[in-house]
Structures are given as structure tokens and as C-alpha cells.
Amino acid sequence: MAVPIVSERRSLGPHTTVLFGSEQGKYPDGNTVLVRGRDSSLVIDPSLSARSEALDVDRVLLTHTHEDHAAGVSGVRWQELSVHEADLAALRSVDDLMRLYGLAPESWPAMTQMVQERFFFEGWPQATGLCDDDVIDLGGVTVRLIHAPGHTGGHSVYLIEPDGVLVTGDIDLTGFGPYYGDAASSLDAFESTLAMVREIAAAHYVTFHHKGVVEGHEAFAAAVDSYTASIGRRTNDLLALLADGPSTFDELHAHGIVYRAGTRPANFGDSVEAHTIERHLARLLADGAVASDGQQYWLA
Ligand SMILES: [Zn+2]
Numbered sequence: 001m002a003v004p005i006v007s008e009r010r011s012l013g014p015h016t017t018v019l020f021g022s023e024q025g026k027y028p029d030g031n032t033v034l035v036r037g038r039d040s041s042l043v044i045d046p047s048l049s050a051r052s053e054a055l056d057v058d059r060v061l062l063t064h065t066h067e068d069h070a071a072g073v074s075g076v077r078w079q080e081l082s083v084h085e086a087d088l089a090a091l092r093s094v095d096d097l098m099r100l101y102g103l104a105p106e107s108w109p110a111m112t113q114m115v116q117e118r119f120f121f122e123g124w125p126q127a128t129g130l131c132d133d134d135v136i137d138l139g140g141v142t143v144r145l146i147h148a149p150g151h152t153g154g155h156s157v158y159l160i161e162p163d164g165v166l167v168t169g170d171i172d173l174t175g176f177g178p179y180y181g182d183a184a185s186s187l188d189a190f191e192s193t194l195a196m197v198r199e200i201a202a203a204h205y206v207t208f209h210h211k212g213v214v215e216g217h218e219a220f221a222a223a224v225d226s227y228t229a230s231i232g233r234r235t236n237d238l239l240a241l242l243a244d245g246p247s248t249f250d251e252l253h254a255h256g257i258v259y260r261a262g263t264r265p266a267n268f269g270d271s272v273e274a275h276t277i278e279r280h281l282a283r284l285l286a287d288g289a290v291a292s293d294g295q296q297y298w299l300a
Pocket of ligand 1: 064066151170
């Protein structure tokens with residue numbers, strides 16, 4: 001595979017530069033944000049392509065601990081590496097990253113090999129934790145962590161002022177929709193997060209994948225709304241499966257509601273479908289829309 005390189009750089013203010021990965025940061029690549037202040041500098045989510053930039057900064061911040069967001073960590077010179085404290089264990093050790101994913105034990109060796117060889121994930125025991133509302137002052141520019149859980153427990157967005165840039169991480173506003181398929185994900189938390197971030201006023205919104213930069217709050221709010229609608233679409237897909245008659249969990253899982261037929265990824269796709277269906281089923285059971293005898297599920 002060719003070494004990914006930054007496809008474009010765009011300045012979003014006096015201190016902030018986006019380093020776009022290939023195809024606007026299509027997975028496995030991503031869009032990296034560089035912030036330079038009077039006294040110090042940092043990068044947020046160094047991607048695979050950022051490895052080719054020979055970046056030398058004081059700090060690396062991650063929006064959350066996932067392999068693609070940490071892929072450039074070992075390719076950047078830094079003094080301190082940080083993530084929200086709820087994702088810190090997974091950043092410190094690859095075994096804890098496997099626990100964050102919630103993979104079945106038989107998938108650990110292949111997934112561990114994948115994150116190490118393809119994403120250069122080492123596990124960094126010296127990494128430090130951040131909390132909601134922590135502010136890093138770089139001199140003339142600040143970076144504020146806003147806890148935005150759901151994708152992972154520690155997922156956070158960063159507000160860069162005075163540049164008016166919100167780095168949204170894997171609130172990526174793609175047609176795929178919100179991802180809450182890890183053990184450490186939460187559908188309820190993701191929905192609360194979407195309602196919260198929708199109200200954050202900024203001039204530029206940077207997503208890690210696909211969308212790249214969304215300009216202005218009006219366009220961002222509209223993008224959040226259509227992204228949020230994917231959650232309801234998955235609920236409807238599950239209800240449509242059950243409309244054909246009672247189903248076991250295994251039957252629902254074989255069909256899936258996340259990935260289109262034939263696109264389920266090896267190593268982690270089964271786990272993602274299972275976590276996602278469990279979360280939608282739990283909600284439908286609680287609402288009384290679906291009933292179960294512990295073996296089968298049907299429309300109530
Ligand atoms: Zn992620």
C-alpha cells in the first residue's frame with residue numbers, strides 16, 4: 001500500500017491548520033488539526049497521513065482512543081499525549097483498547113496485529129488524562145475540551161478560540177451515521193451529545209472523516225440533524241426485520257442493521273453489529289414496541 005500523504009492544507013484562522021488526509025480523510029486516513037500559539041503548539045488526532053509531515057509539537061490531543069485517530073502518534077515528535085480520562089486506559093495499553101472495542105477473545109490476536117501493523121498503535125503508558133472543560137493555553141489561542149461521549153466513553157470535541165474552530169472527531173456527519181458499536185459506546189449518550197454539540201456556535205467544524213470542514217453553524221446544525229436521523233433509520237430497519245415474524249438475536253445479527261450486505265468488516269464487524277442491535281433492542285423492549293421470551297423477539 002502506498003504511504004498516505006496529506007492531500008491539502010487549509011488555514012482556518014491565524015493559529016489553526018487542517019491537514020487533510022486522502023479523500024477528505026476517508027478511513028483508514030483522517031483529517032489532522034494543527035494549532036500553533038505564541039508559546040506552544042499541538043496537534044489533534046494525528047492520522048496516518050500526518051506521519052509524513054515530520055511534525056514537532058508540544059502536545060498531541062486525541063478526540064478519543066481509536067486506532068485511526070492515534071495512527072500518527074508515533075510519527076510526531078511530542079512532549080505530552082492526552083485524551084479524556086475515560087479513554088486513557090485504552091491509549092496506554094493495546095489490551096485495554098481491545099476491551100474498549102469489546103471484541104470476543106478469539107478476535108483479539110488478529111485485531112491487535114491489525115492496529116499495531118496498519119495503525120502503528122503501540123500503547124503509550126505515559127499518556128495523560130483530560131477532563132471536561134479543561135483548557136490548554138498555547139499563547140494567544142486556547143483549546144478547550146468538551147466531553148461528548150457516545151462513540152466512546154471519553155470521546156470529546158475541542159473548541160479552538162479565537163479561531164472559532166470546533167474539532168468534532170468521530171461525530172463525523174457521514175452518511176454511515178453515528179457509530180456506537182463498541183463495548184464502550186452508548187446510544188443514549190451519543191444522542192445527548194448530538195443535541196449538545198448541535199448548539200455549539202463556531203465558524204468552522206472539522207470532522208475526522210469524509211466531510212472535512214463544514215462552514216458556519218447553520219450548515220453544521222443541518223448536517224447534525226441528517227446524521228442523527230441514521231439512528232431512527234436503524235430502528236426502522238430492525239422493526240422491518242421483525243415485521244416478517246419472530247426472530248432470534250442470531251437471526252437479526254446475521255442480517256445486521258449497520259453494514260450493507262457484503263460490507264461487514266472482518267475482525268470487528270460482527271461485534272459492532274451485535275453491540276448496535278443490542279442497544280436498539282433494549283430501547284424497543286423498554287418502549288414496549290418489541291417483546292421477547294428470552295429466545296425470540298417480535299413486534300408487540
Ligand atoms: Zn472512532
